[in-house]
Amino acid sequence: xxxxxxxxxxxxxxxDHVQLGDFCIDATMGNGNDTVxxxxxxxxxxxxxxxxxxxMALDNTLKRLQAxxxxxxxxLILDSHETMSGYAKEExxxxxxxxxxxLPGGDHAKATRADSSIRAIETGLALLKKKGLMTVCIYxxxxxGFEEKEAVLSYxxxxxxxxxxxxxxxxxxxxxxxxxxxxxxxx
Numbered sequence: 001x002x003x004x005x006x007x008x009x010x011x012x013x014x015x016d017h018v019q020l021g022d023f024c025i026d027a028t029m030g031n032g033n034d035t036v037x038x039x040x041x042x043x044x045x046x047x048x049x050x051x052x053x054x055x056m057a058l059d060n061t062l063k064r065l066q067a068x069x070x071x072x073x074x075x076l077i078l079d080s081h082e083t084m085s086g087y088a089k090e091e092x093x094x095x096x097x098x099x100x101x102x103l104p105g106g107d108h109a110k111a112t113r114a115d116s117s118i119r120a121i122e123t124g125l126a127l128l129k130k131k132g133l134m135t136v137c138i139y140x141x142x143x144x145g146f147e148e149k150e151a152v153l154s155y156x157x158x159x160x161x162x163x164x165x166x167x168x169x170x171x172x173x174x175x176x177x178x179x180x181x182x183x184x185x186x187x
Contacts, residue, residue, distance in 0.1 A: 006179040022094035026050035027081035032061030034097040039070040048074040081120035096124040101139030114151035136182040
């Protein structure tokens with residue numbers, strides 16, 4: 001891992017976890033970074049379902065998937081991450097990714113919110129297989145995210161230690177509210 005940005009940090013763990021044939025969910029597709037990686041890692045036999053509430057996110061992600069010749073193993077959904085249980089059975093998903101905040105290059109007023117993100121995380125935990133991985137990148141600052149950051153961290157810290165291993169990391173010496181990467185493994 002040569003790059004120390006949050007996405008590279010999390011992608012390191014995704015690359016180590018996701019196997020060919022896995023079923024993965026990108027709960028907040030944004031511009032498609034995680035969707036592309038998950039598609040490649042899951043391969044032709046795998047499946048990736050990605051969600052976003054903005055058409056711009058779907059358009060940008062589709063362009064990236066096609067430009068990078070990803071396998072045709074993905075489904076892009078224009079809907080909230082809260083609806084993911086309609087696309088997967090309990091304990092069927094190997095990996096779920098979240099990037100909380102707003103769409104880079106998009107409307108900052110259309111950002112994730114604490115209540116819906118917590119419901120989506122809770123739903124996602126039920127969908128994860130045993131030993132499944134959930135990543136949550138929490139972006140906060142300026143015009144979004146402080147309330148969501150505190151609420152999501154409080155929820156995650158309260159998860160049953162017998163059921164989940166929760167690792168919360170931080171960039172301790174970076175200014176301006178650096179993102180917080182979270183890894184959750186279902187025991």
